[in-house]
Amino acid sequence: MLGSTLDAIPSLDEKDARLDAEHVKGLTDCLLHMVDVNVSKLPSRSLKTVIVSLQRLSVLAARKPEIGDKLLLLLHSASSDADIVRLALQTLDKLLRNLVFRKVCLGRPELRETLVKVLKRRLTDLRWEVRDSALELLATLGTDADQDATNVVQELINDNDDEALVSCLQDSEAYVRASAVTTIAAISKIPTFRALRRLLFDKVSVS
Amino acid sequence: MGVLVHDSEAFVRRAAIQSLVLFATDAADRELDAMVPSLRFQEFIDDHDWEVRRDTVDLLRALAAHDDYVLDAAFLETLANDLEVPVRSHAVALAKDLLQKSPVPATIVLLEAIVADAAKTDSKKHQDILGWSTSDLFAHQHICDDVMDCY
Numbered sequence: 001m002l003g004s005t006l007d008a009i010p011s012l013d014e015k016d017a018r019l020d021a022e023h024v025k026g027l028t029d030c031l032l033h034m035v036d037v038n039v040s041k042l043p044s045r046s047l048k049t050v051i052v053s054l055q056r057l058s059v060l061a062a063r064k065p066e067i068g069d070k071l072l073l074l075l076h077s078a079s080s081d082a083d084i085v086r087l088a089l090q091t092l093d094k095l096l097r098n099l100v101f102r103k104v105c106l107g108r109p110e111l112r113e114t115l116v117k118v119l120k121r122r123l124t125d126l127r128w129e130v131r132d133s134a135l136e137l138l139a140t141l142g143t144d145a146d147q148d149a150t151n152v153v154q155e156l157i158n159d160n161d162d163e164a165l166v167s168c169l170q171d172s173e174a175y176v177r178a179s180a181v182t183t184i185a186a187i188s189k190i191p192t193f194r195a196l197r198r199l200l201f202d203k204v205s206v207s
Numbered sequence: 208m209g210v211l212v213h214d215s216e217a218f219v220r221r222a223a224i225q226s227l228v229l230f231a232t233d234a235a236d237r238e239l240d241a242m243v244p245s246l247r248f249q250e251f252i253d254d255h256d257w258e259v260r261r262d263t264v265d266l267l268r269a270l271a272a273h274d275d276y277v278l279d280a281a282f283l284e285t286l287a288n289d290l291e292v293p294v295r296s297h298a299v300a301l302a303k304d305l306l307q308k309s310p311v312p313a314t315i316v317l318l319e320a321i322v323a324d325a326a327k328t329d330s331k332k333h334q335d336i337l338g339w340s341t342s343d344l345f346a347h348q349h350i351c352d353d354v355m356d357c358y
Contacts, residue, residue, distance in 0.1 A: 174216035181211060181219070185226035189233075197230055201242055204211045204223040 044081050051084065055091040062098035068105035071095075075118045082127040089122065089133035093140050106148035116155045123164040128173035135168060135179040142186035142193075150190055162199065169203045212246070217256035224251065224262045231269035243270060252282055257291035264297040268304060278305070 054061050054071075061067050071092045075085065096102045106112055122134035138156075141149040157165075168180035181204065188196040211223035227246070251263040264286050270276045286298040 169211065174214070174219050177211060177214065178216070178219045178222040181222040181226050185229050189229075200226060201230070204226060 044084060047084055048087060051087040051091050055087065055094055058091065058094045059098070062095050062101040065101055065104040068092065068095065068101065068111060072111060072114045072118060075122070076114055082129055085122065085125070085127075086129045086133045089130070089137050093133070093137040096137070096140050099144075099146075102149065103146070106146075106152060112148065112152050112155070115152055119152075119156055120164065123168065128171065128176050131168060131171065132173070132176050132179050135176065135183045139179070139183040139186040142183065142188075142190060145187075145190050150192060153187055153190065154192065157193070162196075165196075166199065166203070169200075213250065217254070217259055220251075220254065220256070220259050221262050224259065224266055228262065228266050228269050231266060232272075237273075240273065240275075243276070248279070248282060252285055257289070257294055260286065260289060260291070261294045261297050264294060264301055268297070268301040271301060271304060271308070 051071075054067060071088050075088050075092070096105065106115070119134055119138060122130050123138075125131050125134070138153070141152055145153070165180060165184055168176050169184070171177050171180065181200065184196050184200045187193050188200065211219055212227075214220050214223065231243075248263065248267075251266075252260060254260055254263070267278060267282065267286075271278050283298065283301070286294055287302070289295050289298070
């Protein structure tokens with residue numbers, strides 16, 4: 001039953017005219033419940049389906065800030081499946097591009113704290129796909145950063161002393177190096193972090 | 208690991224050059240200007256990846272907006288005659304910027320290259336690529352002639 005329901009989810013699209021707001025609300029509630037109750041019981045494939053569905057319905061899902069809690073909970077917990085962590089980071093990234101979602105989610109100190117811990121951990125993850133997705137999320141925070149997003153970056157950089165970011169600039173995987181450049185450039189647009197430009201310039205172009 | 212503007216992967220080189228474009232377009236930030244001479248532009252211009260060359264034009268364009276930056280005419284001429292259309296069209300945008308700023312000799316070199324190129328390629332497509340009508344070209348040629356008379 002659960003399997004067949006999940007199998008049907010990937011075919012849904014929020015642009016589908018057959019999906020009205022009520023359908024989406026019901027679906028999102030259902031997905032939230034599944035993540036909440038069954039996260040440890042669901043097989044990896046099903047959990048991926050749930051996260052992909054949340055990503056697919058992100059415009060509508062962004063109206064439910066509690067999704068941020070669930071994704072951060074998932075990301076904070078130990079997971080050996082790189083795909084799940086990567087998908088969860090990408091979904092959270094997509095949701096945080098919604099300024100209302102971002103305001104509600106990052107406006108809560110406990111969620112900011114969890115996000116900092118998640119980013120700190122995932123920027124140094126052994127799997128390059130995870131490091132890359134963590135950098136992309138950080139770049140999103142640095143783009144049009146409000147005070148809450150700035151606080152997250154500030155706490156991350158204070159805790160890490162730039163080490164994780166610098167290390168990503170020298171990553172063995174090219175995608176991570178490219179994302180690190182883009183991310184640091186985005187963050188350095190925030191006046192507080194302008195000093196990062198010097199660091200980036202040195203790494204980018206000084207022989 | 209070498210510096211990122213000379214990374215083994217073209218998309219990393221592009222990200223690195225784009226970050227420099229970002230810095231160069233920030234009017235409030237001139238701290239890095241002194242470091243620009245350390246950039247090996249000739250290597251960017253000779254890059255085998257055309258997107259890197261196109262982004263290099265964008266970097267030169269951002270730098271050219273600075274009052275104290277003098278573009279190397281040889282760079283412009285090379286880029287204006289690039290094999291790839293996007294590189295040439297970005298070079299034309301750079302030429303337009305320079306014309307607005309001042310009709311410096313480097314711009315004349317570039318315009319001469321463009322006008323000569325357009326003259327030997329009389330297709331409409333070519334003019335669309337350049338983004339200039341024939342009358343625009345004549346107008347710019349006129350500017351070139353006027354300025355050339357001054358030298």
